[in-house]
Amino acid sequence: xxxxxxxxxxxxxxxxxxxxxxxxxxxxxxxxxxxxxxxxxxxxxxxxxxxxxxxxxxxxxxxxxxxxxxxxxxxxxxxxxxxxxxxxxxxxxxxxxxxxxxxxxxxxxxxx
Amino acid sequence: xxxxxxxxxxxxxxxxxxxxxxxxxxxxxxxxxxxxxxxxxxxxxxxxxxxxxxxxxxxxxxxxxxxxxxxxxxxxxxxxxxxxxxxxxxxxxxxxxxxxxxxxxxxxxxxx
Numbered sequence: 001x002x003x004x005x006x007x008x009x010x011x012x013x014x015x016x017x018x019x020x021x022x023x024x025x026x027x028x029x030x031x032x033x034x035x036x037x038x039x040x041x042x043x044x045x046x047x048x049x050x051x052x053x054x055x056x057x058x059x060x061x062x063x064x065x066x067x068x069x070x071x072x073x074x075x076x077x078x079x080x081x082x083x084x085x086x087x088x089x090x091x092x093x094x095x096x097x098x099x100x101x102x103x104x105x106x107x108x109x110x111x112x
Numbered sequence: 113x114x115x116x117x118x119x120x121x122x123x124x125x126x127x128x129x130x131x132x133x134x135x136x137x138x139x140x141x142x143x144x145x146x147x148x149x150x151x152x153x154x155x156x157x158x159x160x161x162x163x164x165x166x167x168x169x170x171x172x173x174x175x176x177x178x179x180x181x182x183x184x185x186x187x188x189x190x191x192x193x194x195x196x197x198x199x200x201x202x203x204x205x206x207x208x209x210x211x212x213x214x215x216x217x218x219x220x221x222x223x224x
Binding site: 006033040041042043045048058059088090092099100101102103104105106108 | 143144146148153154155156157158161201203205211212214215216217219
């Protein structure tokens with residue numbers, strides 16, 4: 001139903017590496033979001049964007065950064081990964097006044 | 113501050129049973145409430161969205177109800193099937209908020 005894609009699906013990296021998690025949607029949605037989810041736990045919003053050149057931090061403090069240069073693209077970057085960043089990262093976008101959310105399949109990140 | 117609670121945390125039923133999942137929220141000033149399904153290690157799939165002015169939504173064997181005044185929503189699953197096994201999450205969007213607040217989910221297992 002939804003055309004929102006995240007890559008990579010799984011990523012295992014060493015401490016100190018810089019990584020970028022990709023998220024793209026082809027639905028023309030203005031609003032995009034990044035959530036972080038630990039196993040069996042709630043989703044926490046870490047970044048959101050209401051449109052091009054608009055980004056805001058969410059509730060959960062995160063050392064990651066995001067950019068929104070194009071409507072369809074909302075990458076998340078960790079400048080120096082640490083084991084505490086190990087988690088699942090979920091990207092989402094929403095449409096119109098209903099604010100129905102569409103999620104990507106997620107990136108499972110493991111930092112050794 | 114909005115808080116979303118889901119009960120039970122886990123549920124195991126035999127195939128064919130009708131079942132009800134519960135979601136409660138503390139602030140009734142909501143814009144909408146959404147129910148999602150999440151399979152292990154995957155992203156979320158939107159099941160039903162209920163606007164604050166609506167009482168219920170139906171999709172196939174799923175029916176979601178909303179009682180804003182009491183801060184409650186239920187997801188009813190009729191004639192459950194093993195393929196329904198997943199984690200079900202509810203999320204609330206506040207009237208003046210930019211973000212969904214998620215519950216921690218109900219893990220459902222439907223036994224053949």
